Amino acid sequence: MINMHLHIDKTTILKHDVAGPRYTSYPAAPAWNEDVTSEVYQERLKKFGESAKTLSLYFHLPFCRSLCTFCACNVIIRQPDEKYGNEYNAYLLKEMAMVSQAIGKKMTVKQLHWGGGTPTFLTELQMEKLFLRTEKHFNIDKEGEIAIEIDPRTISFDKLKCLRQLGFNRISLGVQDFNAKVQQSVNRIQPFEVVERCTTWVRQLGFKSINFDLIYGLPHQTTESFRKTVDLVMTLKPNRIALYSFAYLPWLKKHQRKMDLSSLPTRETKLDIFLLARDIFVNDGYQAIAMDHFALADDELAQAFNAGKLYRNFMGYTVKPADEYIGLGVSSIGFFEDAFIQNHKILRDYYETLDKGQLPVERGKILSQDDRIRQWVIHSFMCHFEINKREFKDKFFVDFDEYFSSERAHLNRCLEDGLICMKPDQITASGLGKIFIRNVCMGFDAYLPQMQKTTRFSQTV
Ligand SMILES: C[S@@+](CC[C@H](N)C(=O)[O-])C[C@H]1O[C@@H](n2cnc3c(N)ncnc32)[C@H](O)[C@@H]1O
Ligand code: SF4
Known part of the structure; x- marks a missing residue:
């Protein structure tokens, strides 16, 4: 093509x-309010259970071992101790059981996504337990998209194998940038070899596709340094690439305030970096999808884009749209025909609401x-x-x-x-x-x- x-x-x-x-x-989220309560959510779940609709199911797994200073995700930093995963898992399972009971029957999941934080902060045993319990409550379509976000620094072959055996078929890797100085400045040391090794394992284990997340606009990036990053990415040829513009939101993410502003590329340089990367991807056989996504021409995302059959939800672009969307875990978002629902963003509030036997809703929007x-x-x-x-x-x-x-x-x-x-x-x-x-x-x-x-x-x- x-x-x-x-x-x-x-x-x-x-x-x-x-x-x-x-x-x-x-x-958009700033227009949401607190009219959406646990009761509203309960009603929507019941109505969903009375339909023949399909489902996208998202799990938010917030823990990371260390904080990348650029990060704008909903994260909680914890030492790699399984007690945190055990506690969180117990609450997730409780929430899932409540949601499933409100629905009243086993619905079909066409798209399952574990996002974070770092989902692989969980041990193999914890991941197995979460997945198997999900299968008790929902029919997971094994031909659907079963995806997970992975930090290449914290994954082993055995963990990946475990994920493949559970049925995960798509992997997204946080790559960001390969330059040592950039990595050091954002507190994320991740040599090329680590990503290369992980990519090789993903392919050996027969996952259907692999996505790389890259960020342009990070401290100390130059067009020359990012060209090298992109050239290295091209040697691994991921099926998809998300090339994110660095979102600098110091008014929301306090840790970003610690960044040395003088180390950030100027707006001009940031643009040059974006255009350079975009050119290399497009010349190397990738289809550009909107502003920040690229997919190899034979990838179903590129084909769906060309055929006008692309869909989008909180998990990004997809070719397997489901009718409704449920988010489980702290800060997760769900969507029904006429309502958005967001869980508590603070872990303590999320736990306490579940302890009271209520669905952990913080806010949302009735349309x-x-x-x-x-x-x-x-x-x-x-x-x-x-x-x-x-x-x-x-x-x-x-x-x-x-x-x-x-x-x-x-x-x-x-x-x-x-x-x-x-x-x-x-x-x-x-x-x-x-x-x-x-x-x-x-x-x-x-x-x-x-x-x-x-x-x-x-x-x-
Ligand atoms: C949940 S993380 C991916 C999985 C894993 N935690 C990791 O970092 O490898 C989601 C992605 O969001 C992107 N991201 C995080 N903070 C960002 C920011 N401030 N601006 C742009 N992209 C950002 C990164 O590319 C990151 O890979
Ligand atoms: S980028 Fe990923 S690993 Fe780094 S802090 Fe954010 S969620 Fe955690």
């Missing part, structure tokens, strides 16, 4: 580089009809990069142009900027628009003006 190589330059990027939500959900209409539009742009106005009318019984008459000016600006093409029944993102799809979506976000007064978002680049 020929890779469509879209040339983008710095001026274009600088023009469209705005701060905004990443739209893994609409409405109005307008939310659902806008969610459909934003989702359609984010995943399929187009809007079919007839489909919209069939679904919501309203005319797209009438409903969004106030958004017309935004669409015209997008058209002038070359982000979209418009036909009477269709709006389609251009090649450039696919990269800056968030900018197109932001014009349909009813909460954005209010959120921008109170929330700081990370930049696109």
Whole structure:
């Protein structure tokens, strides 16, 4: 397959580089509130159990042995002592049993994901127990996506083998950067050989695919240093690559404040690093998917992207969409037809609520009809990069142009900027628009003006 190589330059990027939500959900998290309680969650679970819908199931495993200073994930640092995993597992199993009881029957899981933190902080025995108990409560589709995030520094061949035997078929490795100085500055020493060894094991054990996470914009990175990182990545040819822009959120993540600001690459250099990496990936047979994802042309993600059959949820892009989404563990998020639900973010609150026999809900969002209409539009742009106005009318019984008459000016600006093409029944993102799809979506976000007064978002680049 020929890779469509879209040339983008710095001026274009600088023009469209705005701060905004990443739209893994609409409405975005800052618009959520405390109207969503354990009781609301309980009702949604019951209703789900009465349907024939399928499920994506996410487990958040928050522990890490040490803190990478760039990290923006929900993590808890603990020494590698199995008592932490045992305690957490016990609460997870309790939560799962409560959720399963509220559902009332065994539902089919099309997508299972263990994320973190570092899921492999758990011992083999703890992982086995968690997985086998999940199978007691749910029918896990073994042909579905069964994925886990792995820190290459803390994995052994035996642990990987155990995961493969349990049924995991997709691995995502935190790689970030191979340069020794960069690694040292972010408290994450991880030589190439460690990643190479882990990749070899993953392939030996017959996992279906491997993803590498990389970050650009880290302290001491230069275009030359990152070129070497990318060249090394290319020798291992992961099926997928997530190339994240370093999200510097010192107002949320206090540990990031300790970073020496003078060691961060300038915005110009950061852009150069991104463009350099993007060029190498695209020239080496990867399909660019939106801003920060790349997949080898024969990977099902690239094929789904080209066929307009890509889906997106909190776990990222997927080709195996499920109807509903349940998140288990501290800070996890779930989604039902008309509601987002988020668990407590503080471990103590999560444990205490479960001790009281309640589902550990902290907040969420119940969607109005307008939310659902806008969610459909934003989702359609984010995943399929187009809007079919007839489909919209069939679904919501309203005319797209009438409903969004106030958004017309935004669409015209997008058209002038070359982000979209418009036909009477269709709006389609251009090649450039696919990269800056968030900018197109932001014009349909009813909460954005209010959120921008109170929330700081990370930049696109
Ligand atoms: C849960 S971690 C992956 C698994 C494992 N904990 C590890 O680091 O190897 C998720 C990923 O989020 C990305 N990430 C974390 N903090 C980030 C930040 N501030 N900006 C951009 N990406 C970040 C990293 O690429 C990381 O691999
Ligand atoms: S990047 Fe991964 S290993 Fe590092 S602190 Fe964050 S979750 Fe833990």
